[in-house]
Amino acid sequence: MKQSLKKEAILNSAETLFYQHGFHAVGVKSILDHAGVAPMTMYYHFKSKEEVIKEILMQRDERYLQVIEDTINKEEGINLYIESLFKAHMNWIETKGSNGCLFLRAKQEYEGVNDEITALSKAHKQSFLNKIENDLELFHAPKSLGMQITITLEGLTAMIQITELNKVKEAAAELMKNLHVSNDETK
Known part of the structure; x- marks a missing residue:
């Protein structure tokens, strides 16, 4: 099953940021800004940062x-x-x-x-x-x-x-x- 482009953007952005800075150093806002998505979009796909x-x-x-x-x-x-x-x-x-x-x-x-x-x-x-x-x-x-x-x-x-x-x-x-x-x- 193909995942949505926005979900993919969240995952790609989060992986890049986590890899560069660590998990605890990166907040949800940074992921959202980097991915160019709204908070509602992220929480539609994931319950929490840990789910990401x-x-x-x-x-x-x-x-x-x-x-x-x-x-x-x-x-x-x-x-x-x-x-x-x-x-x-x-x-x-x-x-x-x-x-x-x-x-x-x-x-x-x-x-x-x-x-x-x-x-x-x-x-x-x-x-x-x-x-x-x-x-x-x-x-x-x-x-x-x-x-x-x-x-x-x-x-x-x-x-x-x-x-x-x-x-x-x-x-x-x-x-x-x-x-x-x-x-x-x-x-």
């Missing part, structure tokens, strides 16, 4: 996991799988996420305040780890490799906040050169 946040997190989760799924290479061995996963993640960071992880920010700001937002944030991280672990089963790789890859990708996401994008991309490329999983490790 939950919708944004659910949509972002779906978009990120779809980008990863559409870009990874599961056909040509574990090393090309891992390389394609790193490239897909770095491309996401470059195009949609150079200010860190919106899910971790939501968890940090809403831990103990809103259990649903916190749960969505945790669920995203868990579903990403599960996806990698399930993919690695195709190669008979140890489950622990999934956690290692996830930790590394999370580290790249964190480093982009304090280091130039090109330096992080270079480090990721160097890491890919040095990372090689032998056939012995996948048995």
Whole structure:
């Protein structure tokens, strides 16, 4: 079902503002001004700012996991799988996420305040780890490799906040050169 253009404008504006400034720093008025909609319009679509946040997190989760799924290479061995996963993640960071992880920010700001937002944030991280672990089963790789890859990708996401994008991309490329999983490790 296609959502209304005004609802989409609210979600896009809110996601941009939350990502730039944080959740608590952005008020409903800022979202409305940025989206160019009236308060009645927002409250027609959402009961509260927290409802907007939950919708944004659910949509972002779906978009990120779809980008990863559409870009990874599961056909040509574990090393090309891992390389394609790193490239897909770095491309996401470059195009949609150079200010860190919106899910971790939501968890940090809403831990103990809103259990649903916190749960969505945790669920995203868990579903990403599960996806990698399930993919690695195709190669008979140890489950622990999934956690290692996830930790590394999370580290790249964190480093982009304090280091130039090109330096992080270079480090990721160097890491890919040095990372090689032998056939012995996948048995």
